[in-house]
Amino acid sequence: MILDVFASPAIRSYSAAAGIIAGGAAIGGILFFLLLPTLIVIPMSLSETNYIEFPPRGLTLKWYSAYLSDPDWMAATWFSLRIALATTATATITGTMAALAIVRGCLPFRTALQALALGPLIVPHIVLGVALYLTFSPLQLTGSFLGFLVAHTVLAIPYVIITVTASLQRFDPTLELAALNCGANRLQAFFLVVLPNIAPGVAAAAVFAFLASFDEATVAFFISDVGGKSIGRKMFEDIDFNLTPVIAAVSTVLVATSLLLMGSVHLVNARKPRP
Protein backbone atom coordinates (compact mmCIF):
# COMPACT_ATOMS: atom_id res chain seq x y z
CA MET A 1 0.00 0.00 0.00
CA ILE A 2 1.23 3.52 -0.69
CA LEU A 3 1.46 4.27 2.99
CA ASP A 4 4.16 1.60 3.30
CA VAL A 5 6.52 4.04 1.59
CA PHE A 6 6.50 5.98 4.81
CA ALA A 7 7.84 2.93 6.58
CA SER A 8 11.24 3.01 4.88
CA PRO A 9 14.00 3.95 7.37
CA ALA A 10 15.50 7.04 5.71
CA ILE A 11 12.22 8.76 5.08
CA ARG A 12 11.08 7.76 8.53
CA SER A 13 13.80 9.56 10.43
CA TYR A 14 13.47 12.82 8.47
CA SER A 15 9.75 12.80 8.41
CA ALA A 16 9.63 11.89 12.08
CA ALA A 17 11.71 14.91 13.03
CA ALA A 18 9.82 17.27 10.74
CA GLY A 19 6.53 15.77 11.80
CA ILE A 20 7.23 16.21 15.47
CA ILE A 21 8.25 19.84 15.07
CA ALA A 22 5.33 20.75 12.84
CA GLY A 23 2.88 18.71 14.84
CA GLY A 24 4.11 20.17 18.10
CA ALA A 25 3.74 23.70 16.80
CA ALA A 26 0.27 22.97 15.45
CA ILE A 27 -0.91 21.34 18.68
CA GLY A 28 0.63 24.16 20.69
CA GLY A 29 -1.29 26.60 18.54
CA ILE A 30 -4.54 24.75 19.11
CA LEU A 31 -4.00 24.56 22.87
CA PHE A 32 -3.15 28.27 22.93
CA PHE A 33 -6.34 28.94 20.97
CA LEU A 34 -8.28 27.02 23.61
CA LEU A 35 -6.73 28.86 26.55
CA LEU A 36 -6.45 32.35 25.10
CA PRO A 37 -9.92 33.79 25.78
CA THR A 38 -10.03 32.54 29.35
CA LEU A 39 -6.58 33.85 30.19
CA ILE A 40 -6.82 37.15 28.31
CA VAL A 41 -9.39 38.61 30.72
CA ILE A 42 -6.79 38.67 33.49
CA PRO A 43 -4.29 41.10 31.93
CA MET A 44 -7.20 43.03 30.48
CA SER A 45 -8.60 43.65 33.94
CA LEU A 46 -5.23 44.96 35.14
CA SER A 47 -4.38 47.12 32.15
CA GLU A 48 -4.02 50.85 32.59
CA THR A 49 -5.73 51.67 29.33
CA ASN A 50 -9.24 51.07 28.14
CA TYR A 51 -8.08 48.55 25.62
CA ILE A 52 -5.41 45.94 25.95
CA GLU A 53 -1.96 46.64 24.65
CA PHE A 54 1.02 44.49 24.10
CA PRO A 55 3.37 45.09 25.87
CA PRO A 56 1.03 46.32 28.62
CA ARG A 57 1.52 49.93 29.58
CA GLY A 58 0.83 49.72 33.29
CA LEU A 59 -0.85 47.67 35.95
CA THR A 60 -3.71 48.97 37.99
CA LEU A 61 -6.49 47.72 40.17
CA LYS A 62 -8.81 50.56 39.31
CA TRP A 63 -11.18 48.41 37.31
CA TYR A 64 -11.65 46.12 40.32
CA SER A 65 -12.38 49.06 42.59
CA ALA A 66 -14.78 50.40 39.96
CA TYR A 67 -16.54 47.05 39.99
CA LEU A 68 -16.78 46.88 43.78
CA SER A 69 -18.01 50.46 44.13
CA ASP A 70 -20.62 50.36 41.37
CA PRO A 71 -24.10 49.84 42.88
CA ASP A 72 -25.51 48.26 39.72
CA TRP A 73 -22.74 45.69 39.48
CA MET A 74 -22.88 44.87 43.17
CA ALA A 75 -26.66 44.51 43.07
CA ALA A 76 -26.40 42.14 40.13
CA THR A 77 -23.62 40.17 41.84
CA TRP A 78 -25.53 39.73 45.08
CA PHE A 79 -28.69 38.85 43.21
CA SER A 80 -26.93 36.14 41.21
CA LEU A 81 -25.10 34.87 44.29
CA ARG A 82 -28.29 34.57 46.36
CA ILE A 83 -30.06 32.81 43.53
CA ALA A 84 -27.14 30.45 42.93
CA LEU A 85 -26.96 29.49 46.62
CA ALA A 86 -30.72 28.95 46.82
CA THR A 87 -30.65 26.97 43.58
CA THR A 88 -27.84 24.83 44.94
CA ALA A 89 -29.95 23.96 47.98
CA THR A 90 -33.19 23.23 46.13
CA ALA A 91 -31.64 21.47 43.16
CA THR A 92 -29.34 19.28 45.27
CA ILE A 93 -32.12 18.22 47.62
CA THR A 94 -34.67 17.65 44.86
CA GLY A 95 -32.16 15.93 42.62
CA THR A 96 -30.80 13.67 45.36
CA MET A 97 -34.29 12.62 46.40
CA ALA A 98 -35.19 11.95 42.78
CA ALA A 99 -31.97 10.00 42.21
CA LEU A 100 -32.79 7.83 45.23
CA ALA A 101 -36.25 7.21 43.85
CA ILE A 102 -34.88 6.34 40.42
CA VAL A 103 -32.03 4.10 41.51
CA ARG A 104 -33.41 2.53 44.66
CA GLY A 105 -37.13 3.02 44.27
CA CYS A 106 -39.63 0.85 42.47
CA LEU A 107 -41.37 3.40 40.28
CA PRO A 108 -43.11 1.90 37.30
CA PHE A 109 -42.37 4.96 35.18
CA ARG A 110 -38.75 5.20 36.20
CA THR A 111 -37.21 5.38 32.73
CA ALA A 112 -39.66 7.99 31.53
CA LEU A 113 -38.99 10.08 34.61
CA GLN A 114 -35.25 9.89 34.10
CA ALA A 115 -35.63 10.90 30.45
CA LEU A 116 -37.87 13.80 31.41
CA ALA A 117 -35.47 14.92 34.11
CA LEU A 118 -32.71 15.21 31.51
CA GLY A 119 -35.01 17.27 29.31
CA PRO A 120 -33.63 20.67 30.35
CA LEU A 121 -30.21 19.49 29.16
CA ILE A 122 -31.52 18.73 25.68
CA VAL A 123 -33.83 21.67 25.12
CA PRO A 124 -31.82 24.65 23.84
CA HIS A 125 -31.55 27.36 26.48
CA ILE A 126 -32.99 29.94 24.09
CA VAL A 127 -36.23 27.94 23.80
CA LEU A 128 -36.42 27.53 27.56
CA GLY A 129 -35.59 31.19 28.11
CA VAL A 130 -38.29 32.42 25.76
CA ALA A 131 -40.82 29.94 27.16
CA LEU A 132 -40.11 31.01 30.74
CA TYR A 133 -40.21 34.67 29.79
CA LEU A 134 -43.60 34.26 28.15
CA THR A 135 -44.86 32.31 31.16
CA PHE A 136 -43.47 34.68 33.79
CA SER A 137 -44.38 37.90 32.07
CA PRO A 138 -48.15 37.90 32.73
CA LEU A 139 -47.50 36.67 36.27
CA GLN A 140 -45.08 39.54 37.02
CA LEU A 141 -42.43 36.98 37.85
CA THR A 142 -39.71 38.36 35.60
CA GLY A 143 -36.78 39.68 37.57
CA SER A 144 -38.13 38.11 40.75
CA PHE A 145 -36.19 35.84 43.07
CA LEU A 146 -38.85 33.13 42.89
CA GLY A 147 -38.94 33.14 39.10
CA PHE A 148 -35.19 32.85 38.86
CA LEU A 149 -35.17 30.12 41.51
CA VAL A 150 -37.69 28.01 39.60
CA ALA A 151 -35.90 28.51 36.28
CA HIS A 152 -32.41 27.79 37.58
CA THR A 153 -33.52 24.81 39.66
CA VAL A 154 -34.99 23.24 36.53
CA LEU A 155 -31.71 23.90 34.71
CA ALA A 156 -29.55 22.52 37.51
CA ILE A 157 -31.52 19.37 38.36
CA PRO A 158 -30.27 17.25 35.41
CA TYR A 159 -26.66 17.73 36.50
CA VAL A 160 -27.49 16.74 40.07
CA ILE A 161 -29.43 13.67 38.97
CA ILE A 162 -26.69 12.43 36.65
CA THR A 163 -23.99 12.87 39.29
CA VAL A 164 -25.88 11.46 42.26
CA THR A 165 -27.23 8.53 40.21
CA ALA A 166 -23.68 7.61 39.24
CA SER A 167 -22.64 7.87 42.88
CA LEU A 168 -25.55 5.74 44.09
CA GLN A 169 -24.86 3.06 41.52
CA ARG A 170 -21.30 2.77 42.80
CA PHE A 171 -22.56 2.46 46.38
CA ASP A 172 -22.83 -1.08 47.70
CA PRO A 173 -26.47 -1.70 48.73
CA THR A 174 -25.52 -4.39 51.21
CA LEU A 175 -24.13 -1.70 53.50
CA GLU A 176 -27.62 -0.30 53.84
CA LEU A 177 -29.03 -3.80 54.33
CA ALA A 178 -26.56 -4.33 57.15
CA ALA A 179 -27.78 -1.14 58.80
CA LEU A 180 -31.39 -2.25 58.49
CA ASN A 181 -30.37 -5.58 59.91
CA CYS A 182 -28.96 -3.83 62.95
CA GLY A 183 -32.32 -2.20 63.59
CA ALA A 184 -32.18 1.13 61.80
CA ASN A 185 -35.19 2.32 59.86
CA ARG A 186 -34.93 3.65 56.31
CA LEU A 187 -34.42 7.26 57.38
CA GLN A 188 -31.66 6.45 59.84
CA ALA A 189 -30.03 4.12 57.36
CA PHE A 190 -30.02 6.87 54.77
CA PHE A 191 -28.53 9.61 56.92
CA LEU A 192 -26.08 7.42 58.81
CA VAL A 193 -24.93 5.02 56.10
CA VAL A 194 -25.90 6.02 52.56
CA LEU A 195 -25.34 9.77 52.71
CA PRO A 196 -21.81 9.70 54.16
CA ASN A 197 -20.81 7.31 51.41
CA ILE A 198 -22.27 9.28 48.52
CA ALA A 199 -21.21 12.61 50.04
CA PRO A 200 -18.47 13.32 47.46
CA GLY A 201 -20.98 12.76 44.67
CA VAL A 202 -23.55 14.98 46.32
CA ALA A 203 -20.92 17.65 46.92
CA ALA A 204 -19.90 17.53 43.27
CA ALA A 205 -23.55 17.77 42.30
CA ALA A 206 -23.94 20.81 44.52
CA VAL A 207 -21.00 22.51 42.79
CA PHE A 208 -22.48 21.72 39.38
CA ALA A 209 -25.82 23.14 40.48
CA PHE A 210 -24.14 26.31 41.75
CA LEU A 211 -22.22 26.86 38.55
CA ALA A 212 -25.22 25.93 36.40
CA SER A 213 -27.03 28.83 38.03
CA PHE A 214 -24.17 31.30 38.48
CA ASP A 215 -22.62 30.93 35.03
CA GLU A 216 -25.88 30.65 33.15
CA ALA A 217 -26.49 33.51 30.77
CA THR A 218 -29.17 32.73 28.19
CA VAL A 219 -32.21 32.00 30.35
CA ALA A 220 -31.11 34.65 32.84
CA PHE A 221 -31.01 37.16 29.99
CA PHE A 222 -34.66 36.61 29.17
CA ILE A 223 -36.16 36.49 32.62
CA SER A 224 -34.18 39.47 33.91
CA ASP A 225 -36.00 42.69 34.46
CA VAL A 226 -35.27 46.17 35.80
CA GLY A 227 -36.30 44.91 39.20
CA GLY A 228 -33.94 41.97 39.23
CA LYS A 229 -30.99 41.62 36.95
CA SER A 230 -28.59 38.74 37.00
CA ILE A 231 -24.89 39.30 36.59
CA GLY A 232 -25.05 37.56 33.22
CA ARG A 233 -27.64 39.98 31.92
CA LYS A 234 -25.70 42.99 33.22
CA MET A 235 -22.54 41.74 31.54
CA PHE A 236 -24.41 41.15 28.30
CA GLU A 237 -25.84 44.68 28.28
CA ASP A 238 -22.50 46.25 29.11
CA ILE A 239 -20.71 44.30 26.39
CA ASP A 240 -23.22 45.67 23.92
CA PHE A 241 -23.42 49.27 25.15
CA ASN A 242 -20.67 50.02 27.65
CA LEU A 243 -17.53 48.06 26.84
CA THR A 244 -15.00 48.86 29.54
CA PRO A 245 -12.38 46.77 31.34
CA VAL A 246 -14.69 46.65 34.38
CA ILE A 247 -16.25 43.71 32.55
CA ALA A 248 -12.81 42.12 32.44
CA ALA A 249 -12.48 42.58 36.21
CA VAL A 250 -15.90 40.96 36.75
CA SER A 251 -14.95 38.17 34.34
CA THR A 252 -11.71 37.46 36.18
CA VAL A 253 -13.57 37.12 39.47
CA LEU A 254 -16.13 34.79 37.86
CA VAL A 255 -13.48 32.72 36.10
CA ALA A 256 -11.51 32.38 39.34
CA THR A 257 -14.66 31.21 41.14
CA SER A 258 -15.58 28.65 38.48
CA LEU A 259 -12.06 27.29 38.17
CA LEU A 260 -11.63 27.04 41.94
CA LEU A 261 -14.90 25.17 42.40
CA MET A 262 -14.53 22.82 39.44
CA GLY A 263 -10.86 22.27 40.21
CA SER A 264 -11.65 21.12 43.74
CA VAL A 265 -14.36 18.76 42.48
CA HIS A 266 -11.87 17.35 40.02
CA LEU A 267 -9.21 16.88 42.69
CA VAL A 268 -11.61 15.29 45.18
CA ASN A 269 -12.90 12.88 42.61
CA ALA A 270 -9.50 12.08 41.16
CA ARG A 271 -8.33 10.83 44.51
CA LYS A 272 -11.13 8.29 44.75
CA PRO A 273 -10.53 5.00 42.96
CA ARG A 274 -12.78 4.93 39.93
CA PRO A 275 -14.23 1.65 38.65
Place this chain on the structure above:
Amino acid sequence: MTNFISRSRSHRLSFRRLSSYSARFYSLSTSIVLATPLIAALAIGFLYPVLKLFALSFSGGTLAYYRRIVAEPLHLAVLTGTVQVALVVTVASLLLGFPVAYLMARLSKGPATVVAACVFIPLWTSVLIRSYAWVTLLQRNGIINELLIDTGVTDGPLKLIYTQSAVILAMTHVLMPFMILPIYSALRALPADYVRAARNLGAGSLRAFVAVTLPLSLPGVFAGSVMCFVLALGFYITPALVGGPGSMLMATLIGQQTTVLLDWPFAAALSTVLLAVTLLFVLLFRRTLSLSKGLNSVY
Protein backbone atom coordinates in the same frame (compact mmCIF):
# COMPACT_ATOMS: atom_id res chain seq x y z
CA MET B 1 -35.06 -16.81 50.90
CA THR B 2 -37.06 -14.71 53.28
CA ASN B 3 -35.56 -13.44 56.49
CA PHE B 4 -37.30 -11.17 58.91
CA ILE B 5 -34.58 -8.61 58.70
CA SER B 6 -36.13 -5.53 60.12
CA ARG B 7 -39.07 -4.63 62.22
CA SER B 8 -39.10 -0.90 62.08
CA ARG B 9 -39.60 0.37 65.58
CA SER B 10 -40.90 3.79 64.70
CA HIS B 11 -43.67 2.48 62.49
CA ARG B 12 -45.64 0.35 64.88
CA LEU B 13 -48.77 0.50 62.77
CA SER B 14 -47.13 -0.95 59.70
CA PHE B 15 -44.09 -3.06 60.14
CA ARG B 16 -43.11 -4.80 56.99
CA ARG B 17 -41.37 -8.02 56.35
CA LEU B 18 -38.34 -7.36 54.29
CA SER B 19 -36.50 -10.03 52.46
CA SER B 20 -32.89 -9.52 51.54
CA TYR B 21 -34.17 -8.84 48.04
CA SER B 22 -37.02 -6.45 48.71
CA ALA B 23 -34.98 -4.49 51.23
CA ARG B 24 -32.81 -3.29 48.36
CA PHE B 25 -35.68 -1.21 47.08
CA TYR B 26 -37.66 1.52 48.71
CA SER B 27 -41.40 0.96 48.90
CA LEU B 28 -43.67 2.45 46.28
CA SER B 29 -45.03 5.11 48.61
CA THR B 30 -41.53 6.18 49.64
CA SER B 31 -40.42 6.30 46.01
CA ILE B 32 -43.35 8.47 45.05
CA VAL B 33 -42.72 10.84 47.96
CA LEU B 34 -39.06 11.10 46.95
CA ALA B 35 -39.91 11.78 43.33
CA THR B 36 -42.61 14.36 43.99
CA PRO B 37 -40.41 17.47 44.25
CA LEU B 38 -38.78 16.60 40.97
CA ILE B 39 -42.12 16.08 39.24
CA ALA B 40 -43.44 19.33 40.67
CA ALA B 41 -40.35 21.32 39.63
CA LEU B 42 -40.39 19.88 36.13
CA ALA B 43 -44.11 20.42 35.73
CA ILE B 44 -44.01 24.05 36.82
CA GLY B 45 -40.70 25.16 35.41
CA PHE B 46 -40.28 23.01 32.35
CA LEU B 47 -43.35 21.27 30.97
CA TYR B 48 -45.84 24.07 31.49
CA PRO B 49 -43.72 26.84 29.91
CA VAL B 50 -42.69 24.71 26.94
CA LEU B 51 -46.24 23.53 26.32
CA LYS B 52 -47.47 27.10 26.64
CA LEU B 53 -44.90 28.15 24.08
CA PHE B 54 -46.03 25.37 21.81
CA ALA B 55 -49.66 26.45 22.19
CA LEU B 56 -48.79 30.08 21.53
CA SER B 57 -47.26 29.20 18.20
CA PHE B 58 -50.66 28.01 17.09
CA SER B 59 -52.51 31.07 18.39
CA GLY B 60 -55.45 31.97 16.23
CA GLY B 61 -55.80 28.31 15.43
CA THR B 62 -53.73 28.61 12.29
CA LEU B 63 -50.38 27.49 11.01
CA ALA B 64 -49.82 31.04 9.80
CA TYR B 65 -46.71 31.59 11.86
CA TYR B 66 -45.16 28.38 10.64
CA ARG B 67 -45.97 29.30 7.09
CA ARG B 68 -44.15 32.60 7.59
CA ILE B 69 -40.98 30.74 8.37
CA VAL B 70 -40.85 28.98 5.04
CA ALA B 71 -42.58 31.68 3.02
CA GLU B 72 -40.33 34.63 3.75
CA PRO B 73 -36.88 34.21 2.20
CA LEU B 74 -35.23 36.05 5.11
CA HIS B 75 -36.37 33.53 7.65
CA LEU B 76 -35.62 30.57 5.45
CA ALA B 77 -32.12 31.98 4.96
CA VAL B 78 -31.67 32.16 8.72
CA LEU B 79 -32.71 28.52 9.06
CA THR B 80 -30.37 27.26 6.36
CA GLY B 81 -27.64 29.60 7.56
CA THR B 82 -27.88 28.16 11.06
CA VAL B 83 -27.52 24.61 9.76
CA GLN B 84 -24.58 25.68 7.59
CA VAL B 85 -22.78 27.40 10.45
CA ALA B 86 -23.43 24.43 12.73
CA LEU B 87 -21.91 22.09 10.14
CA VAL B 88 -18.84 24.27 9.61
CA VAL B 89 -18.32 24.61 13.35
CA THR B 90 -18.65 20.85 13.84
CA VAL B 91 -16.13 20.06 11.10
CA ALA B 92 -13.69 22.69 12.40
CA SER B 93 -14.00 21.39 15.96
CA LEU B 94 -13.37 17.87 14.68
CA LEU B 95 -10.27 18.81 12.69
CA LEU B 96 -8.79 20.86 15.52
CA GLY B 97 -10.03 18.69 18.36
CA PHE B 98 -9.06 15.22 17.21
CA PRO B 99 -5.29 15.82 17.56
CA VAL B 100 -5.83 17.22 21.04
CA ALA B 101 -7.91 14.21 22.08
CA TYR B 102 -5.32 11.87 20.59
CA LEU B 103 -2.57 13.61 22.52
CA MET B 104 -4.55 13.50 25.74
CA ALA B 105 -5.07 9.76 25.35
CA ARG B 106 -1.53 8.89 24.29
CA LEU B 107 0.70 11.03 26.50
CA SER B 108 1.98 9.98 29.88
CA LYS B 109 0.28 11.18 33.06
CA GLY B 110 2.05 14.53 33.54
CA PRO B 111 1.89 16.01 30.02
CA ALA B 112 -1.59 14.55 29.54
CA THR B 113 -2.77 16.49 32.58
CA VAL B 114 -1.42 19.70 31.09
CA VAL B 115 -3.30 19.09 27.86
CA ALA B 116 -6.39 18.12 29.83
CA ALA B 117 -6.15 21.39 31.74
CA CYS B 118 -6.09 23.26 28.43
CA VAL B 119 -9.35 21.55 27.55
CA PHE B 120 -11.07 21.82 30.91
CA ILE B 121 -10.23 25.43 31.69
CA PRO B 122 -12.24 26.81 28.75
CA LEU B 123 -14.97 24.27 29.43
CA TRP B 124 -15.36 25.49 33.00
CA THR B 125 -15.37 29.16 31.97
CA SER B 126 -18.75 30.69 31.39
CA VAL B 127 -19.73 31.02 27.71
CA LEU B 128 -20.52 34.68 28.29
CA ILE B 129 -16.99 35.43 29.48
CA ARG B 130 -15.41 33.56 26.59
CA SER B 131 -17.60 35.42 24.11
CA TYR B 132 -16.65 38.71 25.76
CA ALA B 133 -12.99 37.77 25.39
CA TRP B 134 -13.53 37.16 21.68
CA VAL B 135 -15.25 40.53 21.34
CA THR B 136 -12.24 42.30 22.78
CA LEU B 137 -9.79 40.18 20.80
CA LEU B 138 -11.47 40.83 17.48
CA GLN B 139 -12.54 44.44 17.80
CA ARG B 140 -11.06 47.29 15.78
CA ASN B 141 -8.47 48.21 18.41
CA GLY B 142 -8.28 44.69 19.76
CA ILE B 143 -5.16 42.62 20.13
CA ILE B 144 -5.41 40.73 16.87
CA ASN B 145 -5.79 43.86 14.79
CA GLU B 146 -2.96 45.49 16.75
CA LEU B 147 -0.74 42.51 16.12
CA LEU B 148 -1.51 42.55 12.41
CA ILE B 149 -0.76 46.27 12.15
CA ASP B 150 2.40 46.12 14.27
CA THR B 151 3.87 43.27 12.27
CA GLY B 152 2.97 45.05 9.08
CA VAL B 153 0.64 42.41 7.67
CA THR B 154 -2.09 44.99 7.13
CA ASP B 155 -2.16 48.78 7.07
CA GLY B 156 -5.39 49.47 8.84
CA PRO B 157 -7.63 47.54 11.20
CA LEU B 158 -9.62 44.76 9.56
CA LYS B 159 -13.29 44.26 10.24
CA LEU B 160 -13.00 41.07 12.21
CA ILE B 161 -15.90 41.24 14.57
CA TYR B 162 -19.63 41.19 13.83
CA THR B 163 -19.02 38.92 10.86
CA GLN B 164 -20.00 35.35 10.09
CA SER B 165 -16.36 34.24 10.38
CA ALA B 166 -16.11 35.71 13.86
CA VAL B 167 -19.18 33.75 14.90
CA ILE B 168 -17.75 30.54 13.46
CA LEU B 169 -14.40 31.14 15.15
CA ALA B 170 -15.88 31.88 18.56
CA MET B 171 -18.38 29.02 18.37
CA THR B 172 -15.66 26.56 17.36
CA HIS B 173 -13.66 27.66 20.39
CA VAL B 174 -16.62 27.19 22.73
CA LEU B 175 -17.69 23.82 21.34
CA MET B 176 -14.26 22.20 20.92
CA PRO B 177 -14.18 20.67 24.43
CA PHE B 178 -17.49 18.94 23.70
CA MET B 179 -15.87 17.35 20.66
CA ILE B 180 -12.60 16.51 22.39
CA LEU B 181 -13.98 14.69 25.42
CA PRO B 182 -16.00 11.94 23.68
CA ILE B 183 -13.12 11.29 21.28
CA TYR B 184 -10.78 11.09 24.26
CA SER B 185 -13.12 8.57 25.94
CA ALA B 186 -13.18 6.41 22.80
CA LEU B 187 -9.41 6.58 22.36
CA ARG B 188 -8.81 5.79 26.01
CA ALA B 189 -10.93 2.66 25.71
CA LEU B 190 -8.73 1.47 22.88
CA PRO B 191 -6.11 -0.97 24.18
CA ALA B 192 -2.58 0.07 23.23
CA ASP B 193 -1.90 -3.52 22.27
CA TYR B 194 -3.92 -3.18 19.08
CA VAL B 195 -1.54 -0.61 17.65
CA ARG B 196 1.44 -2.60 18.85
CA ALA B 197 0.06 -5.70 17.14
CA ALA B 198 -0.31 -3.77 13.90
CA ARG B 199 3.25 -2.46 14.12
CA ASN B 200 4.40 -5.97 14.95
CA LEU B 201 2.81 -7.21 11.76
CA GLY B 202 4.82 -4.69 9.75
CA ALA B 203 2.68 -1.59 9.50
CA GLY B 204 4.33 1.82 9.76
CA SER B 205 3.01 4.17 12.43
CA LEU B 206 0.92 6.13 9.91
CA ARG B 207 -0.68 3.01 8.52
CA ALA B 208 -1.30 1.64 12.00
CA PHE B 209 -3.06 4.88 12.86
CA VAL B 210 -5.20 4.95 9.73
CA ALA B 211 -6.09 1.28 9.77
CA VAL B 212 -6.50 0.65 13.50
CA THR B 213 -6.83 3.75 15.67
CA LEU B 214 -8.96 5.86 13.37
CA PRO B 215 -11.77 3.38 12.71
CA LEU B 216 -11.99 2.43 16.38
CA SER B 217 -12.25 6.05 17.42
CA LEU B 218 -15.24 6.66 15.17
CA PRO B 219 -17.91 6.13 17.88
CA GLY B 220 -16.32 8.97 19.85
CA VAL B 221 -16.01 11.10 16.73
CA PHE B 222 -19.64 10.50 15.96
CA ALA B 223 -20.79 11.26 19.49
CA GLY B 224 -18.75 14.45 19.63
CA SER B 225 -19.97 15.59 16.23
CA VAL B 226 -23.63 15.10 17.06
CA MET B 227 -23.15 16.86 20.39
CA CYS B 228 -21.38 19.82 18.74
CA PHE B 229 -23.94 20.08 15.98
CA VAL B 230 -26.93 19.99 18.30
CA LEU B 231 -25.37 22.56 20.62
CA ALA B 232 -24.42 24.80 17.71
CA LEU B 233 -27.98 24.84 16.40
CA GLY B 234 -29.34 26.40 19.56
CA PHE B 235 -26.50 28.74 20.44
CA TYR B 236 -27.54 32.22 21.54
CA ILE B 237 -24.96 34.08 23.61
CA THR B 238 -21.97 33.81 21.30
CA PRO B 239 -23.70 34.76 18.02
CA ALA B 240 -25.59 37.52 19.83
CA LEU B 241 -22.39 39.15 21.06
CA VAL B 242 -19.92 38.36 18.32
CA GLY B 243 -22.18 38.29 15.29
CA GLY B 244 -23.72 41.15 13.44
CA PRO B 245 -27.03 41.70 11.66
CA GLY B 246 -25.61 40.01 8.58
CA SER B 247 -25.03 36.73 10.37
CA MET B 248 -28.27 36.03 12.14
CA LEU B 249 -28.77 32.54 13.46
CA MET B 250 -31.97 30.82 14.60
CA ALA B 251 -31.42 31.61 18.26
CA THR B 252 -30.62 35.27 17.70
CA LEU B 253 -33.65 35.58 15.41
CA ILE B 254 -35.83 34.14 18.15
CA GLY B 255 -34.28 36.53 20.64
CA GLN B 256 -34.88 39.48 18.38
CA GLN B 257 -38.51 38.51 17.77
CA THR B 258 -39.09 38.13 21.49
CA THR B 259 -37.39 41.18 22.94
CA VAL B 260 -37.26 43.72 20.13
CA LEU B 261 -40.10 43.02 17.72
CA LEU B 262 -42.34 41.53 20.41
CA ASP B 263 -43.87 39.13 17.89
CA TRP B 264 -44.35 36.41 20.45
CA PRO B 265 -46.40 33.86 18.49
CA PHE B 266 -43.84 33.98 15.70
CA ALA B 267 -40.99 33.60 18.19
CA ALA B 268 -42.90 30.63 19.64
CA ALA B 269 -43.20 29.06 16.19
CA LEU B 270 -39.48 29.53 15.54
CA SER B 271 -38.64 28.07 18.95
CA THR B 272 -40.84 25.04 18.29
CA VAL B 273 -39.09 24.42 14.98
CA LEU B 274 -35.68 24.69 16.67
CA LEU B 275 -36.78 22.38 19.47
CA ALA B 276 -38.21 19.87 17.00
CA VAL B 277 -34.99 19.75 14.98
CA THR B 278 -32.91 19.39 18.16
CA LEU B 279 -35.11 16.60 19.49
CA LEU B 280 -34.99 14.87 16.12
CA PHE B 281 -31.21 14.74 16.17
CA VAL B 282 -31.05 13.73 19.82
CA LEU B 283 -33.53 10.90 19.34
CA LEU B 284 -31.91 9.69 16.15
CA PHE B 285 -28.50 9.56 17.77
CA ARG B 286 -29.42 8.87 21.38
CA ARG B 287 -27.31 5.77 21.61
CA THR B 288 -24.17 7.51 20.40
CA LEU B 289 -24.90 10.51 22.59
CA SER B 290 -24.90 8.34 25.70
CA LEU B 291 -21.15 8.19 25.23
CA SER B 292 -20.83 11.92 25.72
CA LYS B 293 -23.67 12.90 28.00
CA GLY B 294 -22.10 11.20 30.98
CA LEU B 295 -20.55 13.86 33.14
CA ASN B 296 -17.82 11.45 34.18
CA SER B 297 -15.68 12.91 31.46
CA VAL B 298 -16.60 16.50 32.17
CA TYR B 299 -14.91 16.67 35.51
